[in-house]
Amino acid sequence: MILSDQTIRQLILQKELAVEPLTEEQIQPASVDLRLGAHFLKTKEFVNGIMTLEEEMTYEAFESEAVVIPPQSFLLATTLETIRLPDDVTAFVEGRSSIGRMGLFIQNAGWVDPGFEGQITLELFNANRLPIKLSAGRRICQLVFAKMDRKTENAYRGKYQGQRNAVGSRIHLDNDLNG
């Protein structure tokens, strides 16, 4: 079940759910708009020109109140807000229609696990043939919350728990059997 604005307000008041900082205007009928933070990560050129799942990825970090994303390029960004989900709520990071219509795609690879605490790292892709300029503090995406049928016994304790600012891929820490 998708949480309504009323339930979102109630859970925040009860301190079961956190989105901070938050203004009333960000609360939509079935979602909460999140704003762009001022920290970004750009993928570095690799010596052999290829990224792998085994090596730690290197990024160039920078802080800026405004960023220009060149055509056909990819940038990691962060939400301004820090969120915390209880053990029986999961959330989906969705783009905003107005941002999508500019040709800026917010990839929603994976969703927010119950028990997650931190800022959300956003994978931005400019699919347009023109550069796109974004300012920190502008509403960039929305978070849709869904109530689970029961609490998980495995609340999120993964490698992005507690993340602050844009955080690069930590896939090299996976120990998949078939990896």
Ligand SMILES: Nc1ccn([C@H]2C[C@H](O)[C@@H](COP(=O)(O)OP(=O)(O)OP(=O)(O)O)O2)c(=O)n1
């Ligand atoms: N656009 C997104 C989507 C999710 N997350 C956060 C919230 C999730 O709870 C956490 C982990 O996401 P996944 O479980 O999809 O990621 P992995 O499977 O790669 O990592 P892990 O092994 O830690 O679960 O990352 C994020 O910062 N930005």
